Amino acid sequence: xxxxxTIICDDVRYEVxxxxxxxxxxxxxxxxxxxxxxxxxxxIFQRWKGTVQPSRFRxxxxxxxxxxxxxxxxxxxxxxxxxxxxxxxLTVAFSPFDVxxxxxxxxxxxxxxxxSPSHVHRLEFRLDPxxxxxxx
Numbered sequence: 001x002x003x004x005x006t007i008i009c010d011d012v013r014y015e016v017x018x019x020x021x022x023x024x025x026x027x028x029x030x031x032x033x034x035x036x037x038x039x040x041x042x043x044i045f046q047r048w049k050g051t052v053q054p055s056r057f058r059x060x061x062x063x064x065x066x067x068x069x070x071x072x073x074x075x076x077x078x079x080x081x082x083x084x085x086x087x088x089x090l091t092v093a094f095s096p097f098d099v100x101x102x103x104x105x106x107x108x109x110x111x112x113x114x115x116s117p118s119h120v121h122r123l124e125f126r127l128d129p130x131x132x133x134x135x136x
Contacts, residue, residue, distance in 0.1 A: 001048040001049060001050035001052060001053065001054070001118070002048065002049045002050050003046070003049075003109075003118065004047040004048055004049045004087070005045075005046065006044065006045070006046045006107070006119065006121040007022055007025055007044070007045045007046075008025070008026045008030075008042065008043070008045075008107070008123050009022045009023055009024050009025045009026060009042075009043050009045065010023050010041060010043065011023040011024065011041060011043055011093075012045050012091045012093065020045070020089070022045055028122075028123070028124060029123065029124040029125070029126045030123060030124070030125050031126050031128035031131075032099065032126070032127065032128060032131075033128055034131065035099065035100065035101045035127065036098065036100045037098070037099045038096050038097070038098050039099065040095060040096055040097075041094070041097070042093070042094045042095075042097040043091065043092065043093045043094070044090075044091070044121070045089070045091050046089065046090040046091075046119070047087060047089050047090075048087065048088045048089075048090065048111070049086060049087055050086065050088075051086055053076065053081070053083075053088050054076070054111045054112030054113075055075060055076045055112070056073065056074065056075045056076065056112065056113075057073070057090055057110060057111050057112075058071065058072070058074075058109075058110040059071070059074075059090075059092050059107065059108070059109050060072075060107075060108040060110075061094070061105060061106070061107050061108075062105070062106055063103060063104050063105035063106050064103035064104060064105075065099050065100060065101060065102065065103040065104065065124075065125040066098070066099065066100060066105055067100045067101075070094070072092055074090070074092070090109070099125050101125075102124075102125055102126055103124070103125060104123070104125075105122070105123050105124070105125060106122055107120070107123065108120050109121075
């Protein structure tokens with residue numbers, strides 16, 4: 001499959017009518033008031049294009065900001081599987097999500113049994129300059 005879209009956000013909600021609501025979308029950085037920090041929930045939403053849909057995925061999250069690698073393995077929801085579909089969605093929620101210090105984090109997606117990443121998405125965790133100014 002070909003990567004189409006990755007969004008990091010606070011929540012992903014599947015609505016009636018096959019709609020998806022993404023809440024609190026982050027750009028290239030997530031600003032925090034202090035480090036270490038605990039984020040109550042952090043979600044990754046991905047959309048993939050193609051006719052060959054793998055039955056499993058692995059998502060690794062690692063980087064200087066975390067201190068340790070977090071790995072999630074998931075399988076296709078066979079009850080919603082449509083072999084004629086040309087798009088697939090992948091959603092993972094981390095709750096809580098702990099950030100030790102400022103720095104970059106990588107969300108690395110492996111589709112199927114591939115040992116090479118299918119996609120790498122980077123997000124930086126930064127100290128919020130407004131919080132830094134208040135502490136002075």
